Amino acid sequence: MPYAMLRYPRLALCILVLVVAAPLAVLGTLEVDNAPETYLPEHADAVQFERALRERFPSEEVLIALFEGERLFDHDFLQVLHDTARELEGHSLVERVLAVTTTESIRATPDGFAVEPLVDGNAPETRPPEDWRTRATEDRNAAGLLVSTDGAAYALIVRPQDLRGSLDRRAVERLTREAIASSGLATELTAVAGPIALDVAQLRAMVRDNLVFIPGVLLLGLALLWLLFRRYLVLFAAIATTAASAHTALAMVALLNQPFNLIQTITAPLLAAISMAALMHLFNGMHQATRTGLRGLPRMGHVLAAVHRPILFTALTTAAGLASLALSPIQPIATLGISAAIGVLVIYFVVTWLLPAIVLRWDHGEWDTKRGQLRHLDRVTRPLTRYALRHPLAVVIGTVVILAIGLPQLRHITVETDLYRFFDQSHSLTQATERVEDTLGGVMPMEIVFDAPPGTDLRDPDHLRVVQRFQEWLAAQPEVDYTFSLVDVIEEMHQAFHDGNPDYRQLPDNRQIIAQYLLIYDGRDLYDMVDRDFERARLVTNLNIHGASELAAFTQRMRDEVGVQDTTGIRWTTAGTGRLFADQVQLLIEGQIRSLVVVIILVFLFMVLIWRSLPAAALCMIPNAAPILCIFITMGTFGIWLDTGTAMIASVAVGIAVDDTIHLFHAYRLRRARGAGTVFALARAVRGTGRALCATTLVLCLQFLLLTTSDFQPTQAFGLLTAGALAAALLFDLLLLPAVLCLFHGRTAARTRAW
Numbered sequence: 001m002p003y004a005m006l007r008y009p010r011l012a013l014c015i016l017v018l019v020v021a022a023p024l025a026v027l028g029t030l031e032v033d034n035a036p037e038t039y040l041p042e043h044a045d046a047v048q049f050e051r052a053l054r055e056r057f058p059s060e061e062v063l064i065a066l067f068e069g070e071r072l073f074d075h076d077f078l079q080v081l082h083d084t085a086r087e088l089e090g091h092s093l094v095e096r097v098l099a100v101t102t103t104e105s106i107r108a109t110p111d112g113f114a115v116e117p118l119v120d121g122n123a124p125e126t127r128p129p130e131d132w133r134t135r136a137t138e139d140r141n142a143a144g145l146l147v148s149t150d151g152a153a154y155a156l157i158v159r160p161q162d163l164r165g166s167l168d169r170r171a172v173e174r175l176t177r178e179a180i181a182s183s184g185l186a187t188e189l190t191a192v193a194g195p196i197a198l199d200v201a202q203l204r205a206m207v208r209d210n211l212v213f214i215p216g217v218l219l220l221g222l223a224l225l226w227l228l229f230r231r232y233l234v235l236f237a238a239i240a241t242t243a244a245s246a247h248t249a250l251a252m253v254a255l256l257n258q259p260f261n262l263i264q265t266i267t268a269p270l271l272a273a274i275s276m277a278a279l280m281h282l283f284n285g286m287h288q289a290t291r292t293g294l295r296g297l298p299r300m301g302h303v304l305a306a307v308h309r310p311i312l313f314t315a316l317t318t319a320a321g322l323a324s325l326a327l328s329p330i331q332p333i334a335t336l337g338i339s340a341a342i343g344v345l346v347i348y349f350v351v352t353w354l355l356p357a358i359v360l361r362w363d364h365g366e367w368d369t370k371r372g373q374l375r376h377l378d379r380v381t382r383p384l385t386r387y388a389l390r391h392p393l394a395v396v397i398g399t400v401v402i403l404a405i406g407l408p409q410l411r412h413i414t415v416e417t418d419l420y421r422f423f424d425q426s427h428s429l430t431q432a433t434e435r436v437e438d439t440l441g442g443v444m445p446m447e448i449v450f451d452a453p454p455g456t457d458l459r460d461p462d463h464l465r466v467v468q469r470f471q472e473w474l475a476a477q478p479e480v481d482y483t484f485s486l487v488d489v490i491e492e493m494h495q496a497f498h499d500g501n502p503d504y505r506q507l508p509d510n511r512q513i514i515a516q517y518l519l520i521y522d523g524r525d526l527y528d529m530v531d532r533d534f535e536r537a538r539l540v541t542n543l544n545i546h547g548a549s550e551l552a553a554f555t556q557r558m559r560d561e562v563g564v565q566d567t568t569g570i571r572w573t574t575a576g577t578g579r580l581f582a583d584q585v586q587l588l589i590e591g592q593i594r595s596l597v598v599v600i601i602l603v604f605l606f607m608v609l610i611w612r613s614l615p616a617a618a619l620c621m622i623p624n625a626a627p628i629l630c631i632f633i634t635m636g637t638f639g640i641w642l643d644t645g646t647a648m649i650a651s652v653a654v655g656i657a658v659d660d661t662i663h664l665f666h667a668y669r670l671r672r673a674r675g676a677g678t679v680f681a682l683a684r685a686v687r688g689t690g691r692a693l694c695a696t697t698l699v700l701c702l703q704f705l706l707l708t709t710s711d712f713q714p715t716q717a718f719g720l721l722t723a724g725a726l727a728a729a730l731l732f733d734l735l736l737l738p739a740v741l742c743l744f745h746g747r748t749a750a751r752t753r754a755w
Contacts, residue, residue, distance in 0.1 A: 082121025321655020645714025
């Protein structure tokens with residue numbers, strides 16, 4: 001029991017220092033990475049296939065720099081563009097740079113065909129600017145990817161080497177911007193977009209959020225603690241508890257070999273808020289004990305007797321709520337659940353085992369028995385509970401009616417993850433993405449990978465026609481802005497071999513001719529599309545949709561289309577960023593259902609263990625289930641998505657909201673055990689704990705509302721909805737719980753003198 005530590009304050013202080021400092025040795029190994037593949041389990045088919053695919057083919061996770069202006073095809077501008085592309089290709093992080101001067105074009109020659117640059121960047125003066133513009137816009141493989149149809153804009157696309165995380169992506173973006181600025185091309189640069197730019201924008205949001213949230217949440221909590229208690233040791237306790245829990249949780253992320261990403265950004269603010277709530281109950285207990293005339297060791301013993309069990313129980317239920325997130329197949333959510341649950345247990349250990357000894361030894365001076373600003377919170381607690389005690393049936397019926405009215409909104413909840421729409425319309429990434437998509441085409445890459453049947457290869461005309469038919473179907477879909485495959489390369493060669501006659505832009509029927517074309521091809525682009533054994537090929541598409549549910553629906557349409565085609569034994573699958581996003585939809589739904597069911601079961605079981613009574617546990621679950629319904633009703637009403645951020649709200653809110661119920665019901669049961677009637681016990685319980693409940697909810701709500709300042713909309717929604725759920729939970733604890741207890745236990749004992 002924590003009472004034993006009261007006699008060893010110096011030991012308690014040493015342990016506290018160790019708990020705060022020891023995790024720092026591990027934090028140095030924590031990596032920062034917010035790449036799409038980190039959101040899926042290591043064993044997921046999409047992740048495994050992605051890794052295998054990149055051993056043969058380059059990534060389509062690119063950075064797109066868009067240039068617009070009148071002088072794009074001027075000789076000097078083309079020369080500088082070409083030099084910049086070659087300079088970037090010389091960097092270790094860059095595998096290839098695609099531009100009008102570096103992309104290949106197949107041209108007819110007297111001897112057959114030749115592979116040459118679409119625009120000659122080494123000698124642009126050999127043709128007039130308008131000739132280069134016409135040549136670029138008429139090239140079927142460049143239009144929509146590298147150059148706009150009117151030639152008023154073109155792109156420089158940077159394709160990186162194997163990237164190790166978000167920091168490498170940031171380095172690629174910085175390298176590209178610096179090269180463009182130093183070359184003098186920046187005056188025509190109008191947008192930087194693409195998957196790499198998206199990841200970098202998220203990284204910047206993550207850094208910015210940490211710089212704002214961690215000190216902001218801590219300062220808010222410290223300010224309120226100071227306002228309520230006016231003691232420096234209280235501030236020390238808050239800082240130490242927050243540091244100990246946050247350091248431990250983040251060290252656990254590193255030990256789990258998981259990266260720090262946007263989901264983990266809420267770890268420190270979340271634990272800071274929970275720390276403040278636990279400390280509020282501890283120091284509120286000090287106030288109450290001081291009012292009874294106790295001092296020194298007897299006072300601290302009285303405080304621990306009053307708050308230790310409730311704080312233990314709330315730590316267990318909060319940890320259970322967070323730990324339920326470990327069932328989510330979205331890896332960052334699962335990691336947050338495990339690490340934050342351990343952080344909550346550290347809060348319990350510090351607040352009940354270490355801080356009482358430290359406060360007992362080093363806290364000097366009298367506590368304000370008037371309880372300062374805390375008494376003003378009675379204006380909230382007393383009227384609500386008084387009404388509930390006088391009109392319990394009306395409260396219960398009113399709650400049921402209000403929730404029933406909102407229930408139809410549940411069907412409007414949308415499961416979606418669209419990282420491009422997770423930023424505000426005014427955000428630079430949103431504007432850049434819209435500019436590129438309006439000018440060139442979609443920025444969401446999705447690859448379709450074809451594997452030839454065993455014993456054959458993709459030089460067979462019948463196999464190539466399968467790819468061709470599927471590509472033609474894709475090109476006709478409204479979601480698809482660009483397609484490119486091995487078929488396009490072969491068709492270009494066949495046309496060029498016949499003096500550029502457009503009638504010959506088609507697949508040859510003869511395998512030997514196709515094999516001969518591929519043998520004499522001497523460019524670079526071919527083996528971006530097919531392996532050297534010609535057993536596996538990929539069809540690259542750019543989509544103008546971003547949402548995971550949209551991508552999943554589009555993928556299903558592709559499956560349906562393949563199902564009605566004769567594929568001659570060819571196997572196919574999807575890959576790339578588009579598939580990674582699409583796979584998150586089902587995982588989100590599964591994870592939300594699992595974690596919500598488990599947290600409700602775990603909290604109920606803890607309630608049974610705490611109260612040793614099934615009816616008592618069931619009664620305590622009523623005011624904690626209602627806020628969860630409120631969350632989902634709000635999401636359905638206002639169109640807030642169920643995404644990687646909001647998927648955590650229910651489990652987090654249940655785990656935290658139940659804390660107030662435990663403190664209030666524990667105080668109620670103590671008074672009932674002493675012989676008090678229902679009304680009197682409830683009134684006294686609210687009088688003893690209500691102020692602390694209001695204060696902790698105020699602290700938690702303010703701290704979660706700080707998250708709404710994020711640039712990342714899921715973080716905003718998480719902060720807003722969690723704050724709303726906690727406020728609703730307090731309302732239900734002060735209004736619904738007393739009403740239910742009155743109806744269940746009977747309104748025994750007079751109400752007079754109850755307050």
